[in-house]
Amino acid sequence: MSIPLSYIARNLWARRLTTALTAGGLALVVFVFAAVLMLDEGLRNTLVTTGEYDNVVLIRRSAETEVQSGVDRTQANIVASHAAIGLGADGQPMLSKETLVLISLNKRGSDKPSNIIIRGVGARALTLRPQVKLTAGRMFRPGASEIVAGASIARRFSGAGIGETLRFGQREWTVVGLFDAGNSGFDSEIWGDADQLMQAFRRNAYSSVVLRLSDSGRFDGFKKDIEGDQRLTLEAKREQTFYSDQSLALSTFISILGLTLSVIFSIGAMIGATITMYASVANRVGEIGTLRALGFQRRNILAAFLTEAMLLAVVGGVVGLAFASLMQFLSFSTTNFQSFSELAFGFKLNAAIIVKTLLFSLVMGMVGGFLPALRAARMQIVDALRAA
Template sequence: MSISDSLGKVGMTADGVTASVYLARRNLARNGLRSTLAILGIIIGVFAIATLGILGSVIQLTAADALGGLGDQIIVSPNADAGIERLTDRDVTTITRAAGNDATVIPVVTGGALVERGESRTFAALYAVERPGDLFVAGAGELPERHRRGAIVGSSVAAELDVDVGRTITIEGREYRVIAILAESDGFNLLQPDGAVLIPRTAFADESYTQVIVRAESGSEAGAAADAIRESVNAREERVSVLELSRIVERIDQFFGLLNAFLIAIGAVSLIVAGVSILNVMLMSVSERRGEIGVLRAVGIQREDVLRTILVEAGLLGFVGGVIGAVISGLVALGLYLAVPEVTLPVVVNLRTAGYLLFAVLFGVVISLASGLYPAWRAANERPVEALRLK
């Protein structure tokens, strides 16, 4: 297409941006292979940023799901450094009073023993929890409101011993009728129920408690309860150590946030490399069209029009490559959901994922525009006489 035809086309379109878009599309199409390679670089960069960002987000949210509601729980344990090995009923009463009426206080006795049924046997953790429903869910049978008799068996122990509700198991020479089997744990739990057996507190030789779990309504209330427990129980001596799980959850979340930023930074490097490719494309394009640009300037096209046209070319490269890269990244994220059972749909499809895709596209356009600034400035400031002399 000749320069006069181009000017005629421009004259038939609206002024300003529309004319610049038309010329930019024509110029990019005229150098199809070069433009395609530049777009490919943007696609790779945007895909890297979006995919690494989404991957980091998926890991972070999956970890948060696995930790569940641990942020609103605290663990009160005997202070071994002060020679305290177990917690008494009086300690539990003090902890309950300090935690407040809205908190759930769950004293636990722990141990371990060989569990047998016929010729089958396995080692299991032993727990005594007065109200099992505060911590566990039954997969078969029903959990008693207060555990006074019988055994509640974890899913892994039940599978190894091939035991069902109503059957009996033997623990340290005592027989227990299985009254319930716990549901398989699908997340992180302070007490690992799958490989455990719950028996009444009276079955333990030492009935004093090894730890107390306190569940509050929120993380802030858990923090307040932890402070109150320290002040009450440790008023005279450091009898207990209090672990606030919300702080651990916060540290884990901070770690994954840092990891996510690192991954995005790695993707940004590839996009900056793509920007250098666009700079090269724009420079070569401007150099090849010096004569044409000189003619346009000679017939009255202003510097702003030339500047806008070159920037629109760079912006189009970034936008097209960004959109394609984001679409591919979105498909990869959905593939991750389909391929990995642990990854749930809400972890993949959410506002954060959409934010990473949008950020990657915008970053790709910004890098493209930045790469086109110098070639655009060079073209806009080309003297018409010099350009026509080299035509």
């Protein structure tokens, strides 16, 4: 015979103030835990959606990022002639030779500078990145000192708005358009003509070559050809994999920091839950004795108090998760450890995070409530009724 759930819930309601305070402490811990998971998921989602699975990125062998890479013009031309590369409607290879440069810009209303990526791209860049859409103005003209900026860059940095000018590479560059990259990493970049940027910065090599194969299934053979060609010192990766790898260092840092904070805070929350449940047991000695006298077994008492603690944890978990879900409307920017440039991304909530968060709150409730529940279950009937 088990103790009804409605009876357990009424006990929590009868101690509304204590229940609210304990649930509030649990909610704060759950909020931190969920926020960290959402931040990590937002980072991963931003960098993974930056790349297209069907695209291939070529960078210098042993280089981990485009910033570290160099692909000279001769090698880029050799790659462009490979038979596996898809052709556009005009019969030209679906390929973009790109160069990456870091510049420092001040944020609007502040003298605080941050590194921003200037990406020189070829004429096929927009075709290769369908998630990038012009939202205002027009695309830059090849051969001109014109640039287009990611929408988030235009909002946050001085001189990056449409019609404004930026000075770098000993030139004045006019922002002629804004683009939206679907919350991918490209939102944190400024694009211009690759050849013009290479001249401005006196570079004679590209940073990478981005291309699309005529058949995605030919990737392994293409990779083998490129990396086995003695004329080339290049490495081939699927674009999605390439950008996903960029998230590892920052994602690991966020995960370790978040786990550390969650463990520290959860210890405090579990201690609070334990104290609350011990107080509940102490105030309900007579009730426990009555339940035992009515025929309820020790295991029923143990289960009832554990259920009470877990209900308390569920309330705290739902409240904490509800507040954490509001953070989806916020954006966050930090330094990408790989490129040393600013990267903007947001918090992202999904079903896996909801499940992990609620399980985490249940574990806190179970751990915090186990010892008090065990104490209640071990009470002798005579001692409990006498103490009442």
